[in-house]
Amino acid sequence: xxxxxxxxxxxxxxxxxxxxxxxxxxxxxxxxxxxxxxxxxxxxxxxxxxxxxxxxxxxxxxxxxxxxxxxxxxxxxxxxxxxxxxxxxxxxxxxxxxxxxxxxxxxxxxxxxxxxxxxxxxxxxxxxxxxxxxxxxxxxxxxxxxxxxxxxxxxxxxxxxxxxxxxxxxxxxxxxxxxxxxxxxxxxxxxxxxxxxxxxxxxxxxxxxxxxxxxxxxxxxxxxxxxxxxxxxxxxxxxxxxxxxxxxxxxxxxx
Amino acid sequence: xxxxxxxxxxxxxxxxxxxxxxxxxxxxxxxxxxxxxxxxxxxxxxxxxxxxxxxxxxxxxxxxxxxxxxxxxxxxxxxxxxxxxxxxxxxxxxxxxxxxxxxxxxxxxxxxxxxxx
Numbered sequence: 001x002x003x004x005x006x007x008x009x010x011x012x013x014x015x016x017x018x019x020x021x022x023x024x025x026x027x028x029x030x031x032x033x034x035x036x037x038x039x040x041x042x043x044x045x046x047x048x049x050x051x052x053x054x055x056x057x058x059x060x061x062x063x064x065x066x067x068x069x070x071x072x073x074x075x076x077x078x079x080x081x082x083x084x085x086x087x088x089x090x091x092x093x094x095x096x097x098x099x100x101x102x103x104x105x106x107x108x109x110x111x112x113x114x115x116x117x118x119x120x121x122x123x124x125x126x127x128x129x130x131x132x133x134x135x136x137x138x139x140x141x142x143x144x145x146x147x148x149x150x151x152x153x154x155x156x157x158x159x160x161x162x163x164x165x166x167x168x169x170x171x172x173x174x175x176x177x178x179x180x181x182x183x184x185x186x187x188x189x190x191x192x193x194x195x196x197x198x199x200x201x202x203x204x205x206x207x208x209x210x211x212x213x214x215x216x217x218x219x220x221x222x223x224x225x226x227x228x229x230x231x232x233x234x235x236x237x238x239x240x241x242x243x244x245x246x247x248x249x250x251x252x253x254x255x
Numbered sequence: 256x257x258x259x260x261x262x263x264x265x266x267x268x269x270x271x272x273x274x275x276x277x278x279x280x281x282x283x284x285x286x287x288x289x290x291x292x293x294x295x296x297x298x299x300x301x302x303x304x305x306x307x308x309x310x311x312x313x314x315x316x317x318x319x320x321x322x323x324x325x326x327x328x329x330x331x332x333x334x335x336x337x338x339x340x341x342x343x344x345x346x347x348x349x350x351x352x353x354x355x356x357x358x359x360x361x362x363x364x365x366x367x368x369x370x371x372x
Contacts, residue, residue, distance in 0.1 A: 071369065073361045073362055073365040
C-alpha cells in the first residue's frame with residue numbers, strides 16, 4: 001500500500017513516547033478497509049499494539065486483521081458501535097495500556113493525523129482528544145440531514161458541558177488512562193460519542209477538540225440510514241437528558 | 256350497583272389467572288420473582304370482584320356512579336401496565352448482562368487464542 005511510506009515529519013512530530021499504547025479499531029464488515037487501517041497505524045508508529053474489535057462481521061474482517069498481526073477480539077454477536085468500542089477499552093484497561101487511540105475500521109480516520117490528536121493528551125492538557133471535522137479550518141460538509149443532526153447534538157452538548165464542542169459524533173480519539181478507566185466501566189450504546197461527552201464532563205475529565213479531516217469510507221457501507229438517524233437522534237436526546245441526572249459510573253476519588 | 260353476573264365473571268377470570276400463574280410457578284416455567292406482580296394483580300381483582308360493596312365505594316371516590324365495574328377495568332389496566340413496565344426493566348437488565356457476557360467472552364477468547372499460538 002502506498003500509505004506505508006510515512007512522511008518523515010509525521011513521526012518526528014510525535015514525541016518519543018515510552019507509554020504502553022494501543023490502537024482500538026472497531027470494525028464490522030470492513031474486510032476491504034481494515035487491512036489498510038492496520039498498515040497505516042503501523043506506519044505512523046510501530047509501537048502501537050493494534051486491537052481490532054470485530055463486531056460479529058459476516059465477511060473476513062477478523063481473519064484479515066489477524067493476518068496483519070492485529071489482536072482480534074471477535075464479538076459473538078453484533079453489539080453495535082458502543083458495545084464494540086467499549087470492548088476495546090476493556091482490553092486496554094486489562095492489558096495495562098496507558099494510552100489509547102481509537103480509529104474506525106472503515107478507514108475514514110487517517111492515522112497520519114494521530115500526532116495532532118495525541119499532542120494535548122501527551123502534554124497532559126487533556127484526558128481525551130477528539131478529532132473534529134468542524135473545528136478550526138476543517139471543511140467537511142455532510143448531507144443536510146446529518147449536518148442538522150450533528151449541529152443539534154453539538155449545540156445541546158455544548159450547553160450541557162459548558163464548553164464549545166463542534167463534533168460530537170467523531171470516533172477519532174486519543175485517550176489517557178483515566179479516560180480508558182471510565183469508558184471501560186461505562187460506555188453508551190449507539191452514537192455513543194454524544195453521551196460519552198457528557199459522561200466525561202460529569203467525571204471532570206478534560207476534553208479537547210482537534211481539527212482533523214476525515215476521508216471517504218474506503219469500503220463497506222455506513223451503518224446509518226435516514227430513518228435510523230431520526231430514531232437515534234430521539235434516542236440520544238433522551239439519553240442526554242437522562243445522563244444529566246445520572247450518578248457517576250466511576251467515583252471521582254478512585255483516580 | 257354492579258350487576259351480579261359481572262362480579263361472577265370477574266371473579267372467575269381472576270381465579271383462573273391465579274391458577275394459571277400458580278401452575279406456571281409449580282412447573283418451573285415462571286420464576287417466583289416475576290410471578291409476584293401477576294399474583295398481586297389476580298388477588299386485587301379477585302377481592303374487588305367478590306367484595307361488591309367495596310367496589311361501589313371505590314367507584315364513588317372517583318365519581319363513577321353509573322357503572323362501578325369500570326373501576327375494575329381501570330385497576331386491571333393499571334396492573335397490566337405495571338407488569339409491562341416491570342418486564343421492560345427486566346429486558347433492559349438482560350440486555351446489559353448480555354452485552355457484558357459477549358464482551359467478556361470475546362476478550363477471554365482472544366486471550367486464549369493468543370496463548371495457544
